[in-house]
Amino acid sequence: MNSFLKKFFMLMVLFSLLFIVACSNTTQETQQETDNEPESSEDEDSQEPEEDTAEFENMELDVAAFEGGYGSAFWDALKSKFEEAYPGVTVNLESNPNIGDMIRPQIVGGNAPDVIYLNQTDQSGVTQGLIKDQALVDITDIFESESIDGDGLIKDKILPGALESIFMSPYGDGKVYLAPYNYTIMGLWYNNTLFEEEGIEAPTTWDEFYALQDKAEELDRSLFTYQGTNPGYLEEILIPAVYNLGGQEALDQMLIDYDPEFWNSETALEALGIFEKIANEGMLMDGTVALNHTQSQTEFMQGNSMFVPNGNWFEGEMAEAPREDGFIFGFAGVPTFDSSEDSMALASFEQVYIPKSSDNIELAKEFLKFMYTEEAVKLNGEHAEGVMAVQGAADLVQDHITESSYESFKAVEEGMYAVSGNFGPVPEGVNIEPRSILFDQVADVMNGDMSAEEWAAIMYDAYEEVQSKME
Amino acid sequence: MEKKQRSGFILFCIMPTLVIFSIFVVYPVSMVFYKSLFQSSGFGGNEIFVGFENFIYLFSDKTFLISLKNTGFLMLVVPVISLTLALIFASVLSFGQLREKAVYRTIFFFPSILSFVVIGILWSFIYHPNMGIVNDLLTFMGLEEFTMTWLGERSTVLWAIALVLVWQSTGYYMVMYLAGMDGVPKELYEAASIDGANSFVQFTKITIPMLWEIIRVTIIFSINGVLNISFVIVTVMTAGGPNNASEVALTYMYEQAFNNANFGYAMAIAVVVFSFSIILALISNRLTERDIQ
Known part of the structure; x- marks a missing residue:
């Protein structure tokens, strides 16, 4: 009887150990699942190397976008335009009003999205934490490069003062770590x-x-x-x-x-x-x-x-x-x-950035460049009713924004000086x-x-x- | 031999719960203690061991001391008022000859099933300085000079929040006491009234002693409840304002952890709050200890 109990007890211990192992496995699995939506992982399987443009090693891009006042339709539209323009690329878009809290465990687990857009006033503190930890990719080279539309350097298209502001160069060292998106x-x-x-x-x-x-x-x-x-x-x-x-x-x-x-x-x-x-x-x-x-x-x-x-x-x-x-x-x-x-x-400017732990920095940079095409600026006006921090954007999207909003942008374009400043x-x-x-x-x-x-x-x-x- | 077998069997029975409990309670709680010794942003990078520095700083941090004081105030005032009221209401409903008993019971219990956020929004409109019912009533009664920005003045804001917490919890404890009162044998009251005890004496000499164990439990519940609910109510109603006059420990902890990306420090706050409420619970337990014979 006693030996039977002993064996039983040993078995129980074994079971509980197994349970712990199984638990830790499943948490990893579910995390990956939320990371790459199920459909996209199927795509990955079916994708054969012969049909990719071979421009980028990793053809999969994870984008996390805050879904707030601007909605998420712009990011959906940008995703499909980007996939059209870069055949073979898959963009896994995750958008949610609480995206900051959702990606926090992914970042902590070293499995960060490649591109993150968070509201400037986001409560999750993700952006602030990443800036503090110096965990963002230096993206100065994006703005020094020729725009995809072929009409000059990207930095010349951005609103004056934006890139130098604390929003984009948080350390004041002349290097840009965050890309400007909408401005207010x-x-x-x-x-x-x-x-x-x-x-x-x-x-x-x-x-x-x-x-x-x-x-x-x-x-x-x-x-x-x-x-x-x-x-x-x-x-x-x-x-x-x-x-x-x-x-x-x-x-x-x-x-x-x-x-x-x-x-x-x-x-x-x-x-x-x-x-x-x-x-x-x-x-x-x-x-x-x-x-x-x-x-x-x-x-x-x-x-x-x-x-x-x-x-x-x-x-x-x-x-x-x-x-x-x-x-x-x-x-x-x-x-x-x-x-x-x-x-x-x-x-003030909304920020889009690439965390250092991204596993696809090259493609992420290309995605950011793509965001500054005229087509994308218009899409943003149409779907997000937002004005991107790009010269002349207010006029490009005038039909889609409220009158008072257009007027305030226009006032700034017509000479009202817009100070940009935020606590470092x-x-x-x-x-x-x-x-x-x-x-x-x-x-x-x-x-x-x-x-x-x-x-x-x-x-x-x-x-x-x-x-x-x-x- | 018998005994050994028995404890083996008990161990076997509690094993699953024990495992789950350790994973989901013991582990996270011990991590709170561990992390409070670090300076970290909560993102895994750049964790620096600082020993007890976070705790040392805590006790010179004015905002924290204010928030701790406010939490203590609420923990003291709210349980006393709401439990006293709950006892009185329960005895009135249980022994009084009210025809609308069921209606009152429902009305008093109602706040307990509302979401805390809804309660916060509701009361922030009741206290609204320009269109709130409190100021409107005062004006209506000709007491215009007493109208106030209830949530905007240092002197009134905490009492205003305490009132919301009392309103929210009284009905809940009342129902618990009602259930307890049903279990008190009627003969005791009959005997007492034959001996000439009036209803007040019956209340203090029979009802309260018979309910004592329930009261002890509700005191602990209430202290804990204040700790948790005050976080939601303060966040919704005042965001800690004016100038931290209504900041409570948990809102300050949240601010440090998630707005200031100062995770290690926030965990130190959590540890202090944890110890604080344990100590309070122990004290109240000790003070209310009685031999029931």
């Missing part, structure tokens, strides 16, 4: 109908902006509201303001170098002073601090506030939202401090996120519990901490 324009918005009826001009300087407070009181509205619980939207005002006051140098000091002394500068105090003034002179809509982005934007559209910051996606985003009679979106850009200058705007990566081992600290304070400033000087002092300490970890 951000600034202040107003109700065009109201402004025309009341004979108000959109302000181009901050003084003109503040002066509208009287008009706002007369109309029983507040002057300004913002996305209270998502105060990060205020960078659409702060970044252009810093650029306006201190130029690129000050902007780099704030965004890339994390130089604490920036917060002792006149530039910083004057830029932060915008928000202090809005708070102290009662220009802010009551309750703004507690509203999320949808709520505050709805308040704006219902006529409770004259201005709100947002991007060119505004009209599409709020398509279903209630609004006051006759409401029409008007784009004012961001006022400047100098009356001789036109108003400004903030531009902080060095490894820094446990704070300077950007969220910066905008978290806004609530206290708006509630009257903090002055611009105190705000700057908090930022000084935060930047000092970042600085201590920089080489």
